[in-house]
Amino acid sequence: MAAHESIPEIEYEALPDGSLAANLAAGAFAGIMEHTVMYPVDAIKTRMQIVNPTPSAMYTGIANAVAQISSTEGARSLWRGIASVALGAGPAHAIYFSTYELVKQRLGGNEGEEHHPLAVATAGACATIASDALMNPFDVVKQRMQVHGSTYESIADCARTVYRSEGVRAFYISYPTTLAMTIPFTAIQFTCYESLAKVLNPKKRYDPLTHCVSGGLAGAAAAAITTPLDVIKTLLQTRGTSTDLRIRNCSGLLDAAKIIKERGGMTGFFRGLRPRIVTTMPSTAICWTSYEMAKYYLYRDQNVD
Incomplete structure (x- = not known):
């Protein structure tokens, strides 16, 4: 029992110095949990x-x-x-968190008790560049479905059809738009998370409640600020399903933004804001x-061994 009681004193934030494999595993587990639990709300947002x-x-x-989709298409849709x-989420998030921890460590983000917002934001930006390169095709298939x-009968059928046509x-x-969205999203999220964690958990102990609260609030703030770019990304990733030739021939971020402005005004950039926050807040907390x-x-376990 004495050994068990000493566990909370472990500086678990020092993990990146201990094992890259463990960091990859932790990131993969987190990514799968994040993207699957709130998936139906994400579908509504799309x-x-x-x-x-x-x-x-x-x-x-x-x-x-929910009511309309369930009654006309079935809840399974x-x-x-x-x-x-x-x-895609497992390997993408494994890359995401391992890159984040590695860059933050190299930039001195784990040194001392003081906060290092610049190191955290830079590490977050590097993490999203690496992970989005892998995740983007999976996200396109997801939104098409x-x-x-x-x-589409399956994700393989969707991927083949998109590739052939x-x-x-x-x-x-949508990758440039994705980066334009996720770099500030990640920088905001990681900075808010680390800042809130410093306040709520100054001793840096393992505390699920403070991790959950900090993650949820950080995700909500980042989601709200970056929603306009998410709307642009959705247009680009689903343009092949549209019957509107203007949308089907959309060439990139600026062209998509112009279409959204023409069709919906400035409010068009905030479509899906509420479900995006409802999805992101618990997802980032999880x-x-x-x-x-x-x-x-x-x-x-490494220390026990």
Whole structure:
């Protein structure tokens, strides 16, 4: 029992110096948990962000969307494409968190008791550049399967169809926009998380409650600020499913922004804001809690061995 009581004193944040493999495993576990638990709300967000949706795919809110989709397509349709996320999230988040921890360590972000916001923000930006390069094609497949009227039989069928009709470029046309969104999103999220964690958990002990609260609040703030870029990303990733030639031929971030402005005004950039926050807040809370838990126990086991 004495040995067990000494466990909370372990400086579990020193994990990146101990084992890259453990850090990868923790990140993969966190990523899968983050992207699967709130998937139905993410599907609703995608549909609400579609420019010029069909009348049968127009929703006034999350509850209305759930009721309408469930009654006309079946509740299972809210889970279409989840396999793509589950397949890509593990390795992408393994890269994400291992890059974050490595860069933060190299920039001195783990030194002393003081806060290092610049090191944290830079590490977060580097992490998202690396992970999004892997995750972007999986995200394209996911959103193609989430849209109303999707006829793809599986993620493999979707990937093959997109590749044959639009080429490899379709999987990465949104990558610059994704980076333009996720770099500030990650920088904001990581900085807010580390700042809140410093205040709520100054002794840096393993504390699931503070990890959960810090992660949720950090995710909500980052999601709200970056929603306009998420709307642009959705247009680019689903353009191949549109019957509107202007949208189908959209060439990139600026062109997509112009279309959104023309069709919906400035409010068009905030479509899906509420479900994005509703998705992101618990997702990031789950992600950080899962990551810190996995990191803590993996590091503890290494020390016990």
